[in-house]
Amino acid sequence: MMARPARALLVGLAVVGAGIVVAALRVNQYVYFAGYVVLQYVVIATAWNILGGYAGYVNFGTPAFFALGAYTAVFLIQSTRAPLPVLILAGGLVSALLGLGIGYLTLRLRGVFFSIATLALSIVLQTMIINWEYVGGSRGLSVIRPSGPPFGSYVTFLFTVMVLLSVVAVTVARFIERSWIGRGLAALRDNEEAAECMGVPTLRLKLFATTVSGFLLGVAGAPFPYYVTFVEPNSAFNLDYAVNALAMPMIGGTTSWVGPVIGAVLLGTAQQLATVTISSEMNLFIVGVVLVAFVVLAPEGILGLVRRLRGR
Amino acid sequence: MVAGLLLGGFYAAVSLGVSLIFGLLDIANIAQPAFVILGSYAAYVMNSSFGLDPILTGLLFTPVFYFLGAVVYRLYYGSFERRGDESLRGLVFFFGVLFIIEVSLSLKYGVDYRLVDAAYIGKSIDLGGVGIAFRLLVPCLVGLAMTLALHLFLSRTFYGRAVMAVSQDRLALRLMGADPVQIKTIAFGVGIAAASLAGALLITIAPVVPSTDRDYIGRMFAITVLGGMGSVAGTLVAAVILGVAESLMATFFGPSWSLAVSFGILLVVLAVRPAGLFGR
Amino acid sequence: MAGTLLEVDGLTKRFGGFTALHRVSLSVRAGERFGLIGPNGSGKTTLINCVSGALAADGGRILFEGRDITTLAAHRRTRLGIVRSFQIPKPFTSMTVRENLGIPLEYAAHARSQAGDADAEAAEILRTIGLEAKAHLRPAELTQIEMRKLELARAMAARPTLLISDEAMAGLSSVEVDDILALLFRLNEQGITIVMIEHIMRAVMRFSERVVVLDAGERIAEGTPAEIVRNPAVEKAYLGE
Numbered sequence: 001m002m003a004r005p006a007r008a009l010l011v012g013l014a015v016v017g018a019g020i021v022v023a024a025l026r027v028n029q030y031v032y033f034a035g036y037v038v039l040q041y042v043v044i045a046t047a048w049n050i051l052g053g054y055a056g057y058v059n060f061g062t063p064a065f066f067a068l069g070a071y072t073a074v075f076l077i078q079s080t081r082a083p084l085p086v087l088i089l090a091g092g093l094v095s096a097l098l099g100l101g102i103g104y105l106t107l108r109l110r111g112v113f114f115s116i117a118t119l120a121l122s123i124v125l126q127t128m129i130i131n132w133e134y135v136g137g138s139r140g141l142s143v144i145r146p147s148g149p150p151f152g153s154y155v156t157f158l159f160t161v162m163v164l165l166s167v168v169a170v171t172v173a174r175f176i177e178r179s180w181i182g183r184g185l186a187a188l189r190d191n192e193e194a195a196e197c198m199g200v201p202t203l204r205l206k207l208f209a210t211t212v213s214g215f216l217l218g219v220a221g222a223p224f225p226y227y228v229t230f231v232e233p234n235s236a237f238n239l240d241y242a243v244n245a246l247a248m249p250m251i252g253g254t255t256s257w258v259g260p261v262i263g264a265v266l267l268g269t270a271q272q273l274a275t276v277t278i279s280s281e282m283n284l285f286i287v288g289v290v291l292v293a294f295v296v297l298a299p300e301g302i303l304g305l306v307r308r309l310r311g312r
Numbered sequence: 313m314v315a316g317l318l319l320g321g322f323y324a325a326v327s328l329g330v331s332l333i334f335g336l337l338d339i340a341n342i343a344q345p346a347f348v349i350l351g352s353y354a355a356y357v358m359n360s361s362f363g364l365d366p367i368l369t370g371l372l373f374t375p376v377f378y379f380l381g382a383v384v385y386r387l388y389y390g391s392f393e394r395r396g397d398e399s400l401r402g403l404v405f406f407f408g409v410l411f412i413i414e415v416s417l418s419l420k421y422g423v424d425y426r427l428v429d430a431a432y433i434g435k436s437i438d439l440g441g442v443g444i445a446f447r448l449l450v451p452c453l454v455g456l457a458m459t460l461a462l463h464l465f466l467s468r469t470f471y472g473r474a475v476m477a478v479s480q481d482r483l484a485l486r487l488m489g490a491d492p493v494q495i496k497t498i499a500f501g502v503g504i505a506a507a508s509l510a511g512a513l514l515i516t517i518a519p520v521v522p523s524t525d526r527d528y529i530g531r532m533f534a535i536t537v538l539g540g541m542g543s544v545a546g547t548l549v550a551a552v553i554l555g556v557a558e559s560l561m562a563t564f565f566g567p568s569w570s571l572a573v574s575f576g577i578l579l580v581v582l583a584v585r586p587a588g589l590f591g592r
Numbered sequence: 593m594a595g596t597l598l599e600v601d602g603l604t605k606r607f608g609g610f611t612a613l614h615r616v617s618l619s620v621r622a623g624e625r626f627g628l629i630g631p632n633g634s635g636k637t638t639l640i641n642c643v644s645g646a647l648a649a650d651g652g653r654i655l656f657e658g659r660d661i662t663t664l665a666a667h668r669r670t671r672l673g674i675v676r677s678f679q680i681p682k683p684f685t686s687m688t689v690r691e692n693l694g695i696p697l698e699y700a701a702h703a704r705s706q707a708g709d710a711d712a713e714a715a716e717i718l719r720t721i722g723l724e725a726k727a728h729l730r731p732a733e734l735t736q737i738e739m740r741k742l743e744l745a746r747a748m749a750a751r752p753t754l755l756i757s758d759e760a761m762a763g764l765s766s767v768e769v770d771d772i773l774a775l776l777f778r779l780n781e782q783g784i785t786i787v788m789i790e791h792i793m794r795a796v797m798r799f800s801e802r803v804v805v806l807d808a809g810e811r812i813a814e815g816t817p818a819e820i821v822r823n824p825a826v827e828k829a830y831l832g833e
Contacts, residue, residue, distance in 0.1 A: 128572075191684060197670055198700060200699045201667045203665075243408075284411065291404065291407075
């Protein structure tokens with residue numbers, strides 16, 4: 001039992017190592033290109049789940065946080081050409097601030113109202129970006145990648161960065177889940193009033209969850225400009241992020257950090273395959289159907305199904 | 313300003329379904345705008361293949377939509393409400409339904425703008441120096457008629473009163489001898505049926521793409537919340553306020569800002585006064 | 593007054609134009625069994641909500657152990673030792689009975705004193721309440737009375753000095769009422785001050801040493817159960833003339 005954190009650290013390092021090995025293999029560039037998207041969804045789904053799965057606040061505004069991270073990066077690239085680690089950190093911090101803001105919304109808004117407010121937030125933010133010419137306005141903006149990545153091609157490099165970010169996100173989620181914070185969040189998810197009356201500082205925990213979730217969503221969005229090299233509001237604020245962010249944890253299972261990872265890897269990979277082999281609309285259709293099927297038939301997700309099978 | 317007032321009448325029509333389903337039944341049906349767009353496409357298909365008037369189509373399709381709504385509610389009830397975890401997963405369920413409808417439409421009809429053709433579209437009348445386009449006037453009048461019809465349904469019919477009872481007083485409902493699930497099925501069906509007509513109105517006003525539904529999520533919920541959750545008169549007033557606010561915004565700051573108005577109003581109302589202007 | 597644990601002084605609470613509580617004052621002595629009664633809508637639950645911190649008072653003060661807690665957040669009051677149970681049980685549905693107790697043990701009891709073996713304490717409380725056989729069940733698998741007991745057990749796990757029991761017996765059979773009453777008597781013997789809000793007159797009157805009666809947001813009477821029964825104002829409030 002004592003070795004638990006050490007073992008987790010080893011597993012994390014192993015994943016990063018494996019990522020670097022994969023990057024060094026120089027297989028078909030498309031693998032890295034698609035792999036980046038899947039990993040980006042691992043971060044997004046994990047981040048969403050900290051608020052949605054652990055605390056029970058359904059965020060429909062994922063695109064707002066993701067795009068805010070991306071546009072913070074665009075702004076910094078435009079103004080200072082800051083290096084990637086700075087972009088990631090700054091994108092995360094700005095989104096974390098937005099997260100703190102919606103955290104205060106939870107004071108007055110619960111359940112459906114909170115979700116609708118986050119959706120509204122996403123649209124308002126998108127309108128502001130559309131009307132902000134410095135970062136490209138509605139037409140969008142080309143971003144030039146810095147010359148000479150530390151190793152490999154730039155896409156390979158970004159892929160490796162995403163591996164690292166995924167490990168960080170999952171580690172944070174796992175830590176929260178197993179600590180007193182996670183138990184407090186679970187209590188307030190079950191019954192906020194009772195949790196407060198049992199000594200749980202519900203507001204502080206909610207603010208913590210929205211801030212951390214916002215930070216990780218911003219982190220996922222920050223490398224996006226360099227990945228696509230052309231940023232425009234419709235792609236950065238894509239509703240697909242909102243759907244995937246909640247579909248992936250729902251499919252995997254929301255009560256454990258493993259759930260979003262399983263959901264993101266399965267659904268993310270399936271989408272990448274579907275985009276190539278069928279059409280991008282078809283792949284979204286599949287997401288919708290799978291999501292509805294899961295919430296109706298297997299509300300505990302794949303993890304719940306596995307548990308039920310083991311239990312019998 | 314006049315355009316805003318007319319828009320308001322139309323917005324009322326669009327929001328009635330949410331007002332009924334979300335405001336009174338407390339079911340977070342965020343898929344409602346997708347049903348409205350579905351109504352628009354029904355009007356488009358009937359119009360382009362048979363030359364049928366869009367609003368007539370909207371009316372003709374209400375039974376189909378009613379049935380669709382009843383089926384969706386039964387599925388929702390069986391999967392979530394009866395188990396008692398409707399809030400979180402029910403919300404996700406409707407989000408999925410919204411997505412499925414939207415993507416199905418783009419798979420079938422593509423992402424090009426679709427519009428309808430009717431004799432009155434493109435004409436206008438002159439009222440005291442202000443030209444009023446029939447394109448806006450007709451949806452507004454139909455919207456007002458729908459609002460009145462819903463009001464009469466809720467206040468004058470047995471089922472209407474039962475719906476009010478579901479939302480307020482369960483004991484009264486039992487005394488009336490009505491089955492809540494059946495009443496809710498009816499109300500949900502009526503709400504979705506309203507989407508059929510609203511969709512027809514929508515495509516009469518402006519061309520439609522499958523993703524138009526996203527613009528209306530905010531409007532519908534802003535109007536419903538602002539109108540005091542399920543009050544028919546409140547919905548109408550809130551719809552007019554929003555319509556006027558949006559056209560003023562579009563006139564002074566440009567059309568790209570008008571969408572932010574509804575969501576902005578929604579955010580402020582939610583944060584400051586969740587009970588709405590006419591809250592209980 | 594020596595040994596005053598809770599002091600409510602001129603408490604006022606309004607909802608819009610409706611005054612739910614109007615300058616209500618009362619004090620509860622340490623170790624006391626205190627009854628709070630009144631007809632439906634008289635403001636009992638509002639009073640509890642103000643004392644436990646779920647609602648903010650519009651006027652007046654609340655003192656606990658001599659300290660002003662009027663503006664303190666609810667969870668801070670719980671940590672100080674004011675713990676309430678809910679009229680309609682509000683268990684943490686995704687957790688087992690044992691895990692339900694873990695939350696107050698971790699967040700309230702051990703936030704005050706570091707010491708304590710959570711497992712042993714939880715087991716001890718479950719044994720006192722009579723739920724030890726159900727420790728690994730989820731709330732959905734419990735019966736009505738077991739739910740009420742879980743509600744009390746969870747409140748106990750927060751290690752209260754003052755336990756506010758909000759209609760813990762409504763809807764139970766008379767045998768079950770006796771069962772819960774015996775439990776509350778035992779807790780009181782362990783030194784816990786208990787405020788009981790109850791509709792079942794027989795239970796409050798047997799349990800309480802002192803009773804305060806609320807009607808339409810005002811305090812209309814105070815006394816021993818025997819005095820309250822004979823009080824004409826109380827009779828009027830209950831029977832409506």
